[in-house]
Amino acid sequence: MEDTRGFSLVVHYTVNALQSSHAMSHANRNSIMNKVETRETNNAARYVAAGYPDMAARTLSALHRAALRAKSKELILQAARDIGVADHPEFIICG
Numbered sequence: 812m813e814d815t816r817g818f819s820l821v822v823h824y825t826v827n828a829l830q831s832s833h834a835m836s837h838a839n840r841n842s843i844m845n846k847v848e849t850r851e852t853n854n855a856a857r858y859v860a861a862g863y864p865d866m867a868a869r870t871l872s873a874l875h876r877a878a879l880r881a882k883s884k885e886l887i888l889q890a891a892r893d894i895g896v897a898d899h900p901e902f903i904i905c906g
Contacts, residue, residue, distance in 0.1 A: 844886050848874060852890045859894045868899035875904045 844852065851874050858867035871891045878884045888904070891897040 844883055848878065848883055848887060852887065855890065855896070856894050859896065864896050864899055865901050867894060868896040868902035871896060872902045872904050 851870055855867040855870045855874075858864070858870065868891070871887055875884055875887045875891075878887060888897065891902060896902050
């Protein structure tokens with residue numbers, strides 16, 4: 812049986828990004844990830860699905876450290892938990 816968990820997460824994050832872009836004028840801007848964060852989160856889910864959890868962990872930890880908003884950091888950390896790399900040794904975040 813093929814593991815498609817990473818691909819379903821990609822769809823999940825992409826759908827959320829599309830929904831939030833339509834409601835951008837009405838939504839609180841601090842409650843969503845920006846385009847780059849969404850793209851890299853999708854890439855990390857693809858890396859896990861392809862069998863590279865270390866690459867996903869490094870991608871999300873770098874993204875977390877570079878995030879400017881606290882809400883973005885929370886969402887990136889949640890994405891790391893969702894795809895199973897939050898406990899990976901290469902998932903290194905500060906604070």
